[in-house]
Amino acid sequence: MMTTLIPITGGKARIGGHDVSREADAARRMIGVIPQALTSDLDLTVSENMNIYAKLYDVPPKERKKSIDELLELVDLTKWRDAATKTLSGGMRRRLEIARGLVHHPRIFFLDEPTTGLDPVSRVAVWEMLGNIKQKRQLTILITTHYMDEADRLCDRIAIVDHGKLVALDTPMALKSSVPGSTVIEAQFENPPADWEQLLHALDDVTSVQHEGAGMYRVLTGNGSRTTTELVEMAVAAKVPVKSLTVQNTTLDDVFVHYTGRQLRDELQKAYAFVMPQRPGLQP
Amino acid sequence: MNRMMAIVEREMRKFFRSPALMLASMIFPLVQLIILGNAFGGKIHDARVAIVDQDGGPQALRIRQAFDAVRANIRTFVPIPYDNERQAKEDVHNGKLEGAVIIPPQYSRRVYEQNHPQIALVVDNSDNFMSSAVEAELTDLTNSLNQPMVSPRILQQTALGIVELYPYIEYMKYLLPGSLALAMFVSVMIGGGMLYIDDKARGVHEGYLVTPITKLELVLGLNLAGSIKAVMTGIIIVFIGSLMAGVGRIFNPVTIVGLLIMIVLTSLAFNTMMFLLMVRIEDPLVPRALFGILNTLLFFPSGSVYPIQAFPRWLRVIAKCDPFTYAVDGFKCLLLKETTLSAVWGDMLFLSIFAAVTLGIAIPLFKRTL
Secondary structure, three states: OOOOOOOOOOOOOEEOOOOOOOOHHHHHEEEEEEEOOOOOOOEEEHHHHHHHHHHOOOOOOOHHHHHHHHHHHOOOHHHOOOOEEOOOOHHHHHHHHHHHHHOOOEEEEEEEEEOOOOOHHHHHHHHHHHHHHHHOOOOEEEEEEEOOHHHHHHHHEEEEOOOOOEEEEEEHHHHHOOOOOEEEEEEOOOOOOOOHHHHHHOOOOOEEEEEEOOOEEEEEEOOOHHHHHHHHHHHHHHOOOOOEEEEEOHHHHHHHHHHHHHOOOHHHHHHHHHOOHHHHHHHH | OOHHHHHHHHHHHHHHHOHHHHHHHHHHHHHHHHHHHHOOOOOOEEEEEEEEEEEOOOHHHHHHHHHHHHOOOOOOOOEEEOOOHHHHHHHOOOOOOOOOEOOOOHHHHHHOOOOOOEEEEEEOOOOOHHHHHHHHHHHHHHHHHHHHOOOOOOOOOOOOOOOOOOOOHHHHHHHHHHHHHHHHHHHHHHHHHHHHHHHHHHHHHHHHOOOOOOHHHHHHHHHHHHHHHHHHHHHHHHHHHHHOOHHHHHHOOOHHOOOOHHHHHHHHHHHHHHHHHOOOOOHHHHHHHHHHHHHHHHHHHHOOOOOHHOOOHHHHHHHOOOHHHHHHHHHHHHHOOOOOOHHHHHHHHHHHHHHHHHHHHHHHHOOOOO
């Protein structure tokens, strides 16, 4: 709705002071949008792709070349400017799309799943580039993502939306602090007794226990070292072998689970089902 | 205007970078022109016809001589003597022969006695075209045998003199206007239909929709690009096709102007029609599935391969609404009948109105949102 792609069903939305419903074109000039799918023309060169979009945004001919040169430099594609887009890797194509979305100097930049489908090296490259853009341009960047590490690394503020409802909005640090228990212990036991979950909950400083099946328990605690020691001692005393044990600080994954009550992997599976092309041949 | 031209520029650059697409839209109609143009419209030659002479008399000899004359001249049949009637019929049945003529015993005697002499023709009527040709040729042959030896002093029969307005038109030339229209239709189908839906499915349109381009600019840009591709196809095919079919008229300046106008209007009419059909379609398989149906529904009723006058009433109604009909008629007038522009203004008017109406319906149907 904010990108004007879907009609507003209720209420009002303003971008840069422009009503998204009534002054859609003015709102569109304020924003840059990079959709999730890679939509650059594979048969066109990098600069041709940029040029077409500069024309669609009415960038004056004199500014066009300068803006394209600057952006290609920013995304490290200058030496590929005359290369056909089909010869670029997925990460390079994503960088081209990011440059394309900035060709008209928007004030707000929407990125939909910017690193979905990229290899780890390309992901890091895109993250670094976005950090770079954020520093060099007066730009608000709005990213939708299911990768919590991506949100943690890139975002100043994070909104968690569950079934269309905003359930949390704050800085990554504040969101992590809002979750009871600062440490997560994931432990797998062999044949634990039926009341094992209650026994774990009774340990000192434990705020919540979640049984995830197959003897795996996820324990949130305010004191990681103390709870870990007590947990191991209790298992030895009860003669319940510990198969695996990991201790980590609260992550945004825990924040998400805390606020939505569902596992992030379910969300990811849903997201991938949406992302995966129905007819793979048509995807670039 | 600049934004509309950006859409056109993008489409044209993409089109020129995909030579396979350009070839695909041109090769099919050219192949059709060559194959159908040479396959149809020719005369039957060397049909194998058995002669079973059970009479052996002088009148039977006249018939055999007439067959030999046909063999030596127009070569419609190759007469093959048979002794056995049953064997001859069996060979017609098995496809070894196209027909068999049976001259019964006592034939010559019946001729002299004027006692209803008859000869029999056995044909394989599973091939209607061949059997009709053999029948027609044998009817002519029988009529000439029936002519009196001495001509009457006053000719009583009325002769029909046929005046053909145009020089003899070979079937390949007859097909050329249809092939030209078909080439533009295929170009529109690929360049305006399939690519449009594929771009939609790939999310390219989503990229357009977040820019300040207006609905009108986007629709006009897409239609203009599709029409330019069809115009280029039309110009290439009219030139190559005319050279192949031996139509020299394309070098006449008036014809060139007329052809250019017709090509532009036909491209616009076809492209706006295709855009209207595709405007709400999302699935890339639909235009592919529609291709065959549209081809049959629009091309064949247009009079491209068979005259509209031979159609039943309901098919004539389709032909009347079909832009193909007017495109084919206009091209036929300019290429084969060598008429001036005044003869095709009706076709041009229909194509213009058709393009305006289909575009007028498509614009409000086009969604500016997802």
